[in-house]
Amino acid sequence: MKLNILLSNLFNLFLFLALSARAQDLVSLVRFADSRLDANDPDEAFSSFNRAFFFLEVYPATEITKSYLLHRMGDCHFKTGKFGEAIRYYGLAVKSAGNDTVRNDLVLMKIKLYLLQKDFYFALEELLIMDTPPLPDQRKMKEIFSGIAWFGLENFDSAGAYFNRLAETDSQKVLLSDLLKRLRKIKHPNPNVAQILSIFLPGLGQFYAGDLKNGLNSLIITGGLFALGINVVLNYSWIDAILAVMPWYQRYYLGGVQNAGNIARYRLEEKRSRIYKEIMAAVDSKKH
Numbered sequence: 001m002k003l004n005i006l007l008s009n010l011f012n013l014f015l016f017l018a019l020s021a022r023a024q025d026l027v028s029l030v031r032f033a034d035s036r037l038d039a040n041d042p043d044e045a046f047s048s049f050n051r052a053f054f055f056l057e058v059y060p061a062t063e064i065t066k067s068y069l070l071h072r073m074g075d076c077h078f079k080t081g082k083f084g085e086a087i088r089y090y091g092l093a094v095k096s097a098g099n100d101t102v103r104n105d106l107v108l109m110k111i112k113l114y115l116l117q118k119d120f121y122f123a124l125e126e127l128l129i130m131d132t133p134p135l136p137d138q139r140k141m142k143e144i145f146s147g148i149a150w151f152g153l154e155n156f157d158s159a160g161a162y163f164n165r166l167a168e169t170d171s172q173k174v175l176l177s178d179l180l181k182r183l184r185k186i187k188h189p190n191p192n193v194a195q196i197l198s199i200f201l202p203g204l205g206q207f208y209a210g211d212l213k214n215g216l217n218s219l220i221i222t223g224g225l226f227a228l229g230i231n232v233v234l235n236y237s238w239i240d241a242i243l244a245v246m247p248w249y250q251r252y253y254l255g256g257v258q259n260a261g262n263i264a265r266y267r268l269e270e271k272r273s274r275i276y277k278e279i280m281a282a283v284d285s286k287k288h
Helices: 002-038 042-056 066-079 083-095 100-116 120-129 136-152 156-165 170-185 191-200 204-209 212-235 238-244 246-282
Strands: none
Touching: 002 042, 002 066, 042 066, 066 083, 066 100, 083 100, 100 120, 100 136, 120 136, 136 156, 156 170, 170 246, 191 204, 191 246, 204 212, 204 246, 212 238, 212 246, 238 246
């Protein structure tokens, strides 16, 4: 009996030492992965984090958690510009996060990536279901992200409401109020108006949007093709004109209409972007 107890204790001790050694190896592997990520080698880091995640359940280490590994794998994808994969890993990390602070940081990272991808609806959905964070920095980040999401959706009143909450001084409030008023007045050039003008006269929409070069290009090409079509009708037949000239005319005519709308949209966003940068500078408390 005593021999059996002794053997059992020796076996348990050996198992404990083996698992402890494996756990220490796991910690070393994660530290190596962290160092590779810090050294801007996300591919090698991801491979190491992935191996660590696989062995974590077999050789548990109190210093390492699933949430941490998933978070860092998300960071690897973020570094390589694979935002969709980064969002997926951050989402998995949220589910296994051990406390609200870590969970909120991960949710905010997801929202940040949605905003970088201009997926404003997805960002807003995450913001609306997110509880109010207990930490001041996290609360401020949520307010900023909410303002950016509404701004991206061109709901400037809602965006302004969030940005105004971030104003900490009277000078910031006055500046933000002025910027938001200027923002609401920016309605020119209107992309729909630009397209309608180009329907009536090719190039006119581009002129309206302030792009003389593309306007002349559209007017000359479509005008030349129209003249060529008339010439083919007079010298040959309308069927020849339809078959030989009409496809090219249609291509440049419709392309010009679309181009006018895109130019107007770009110019409009450019004007709003300048105001947006001023707003973000205004809500940066470090500058005031």
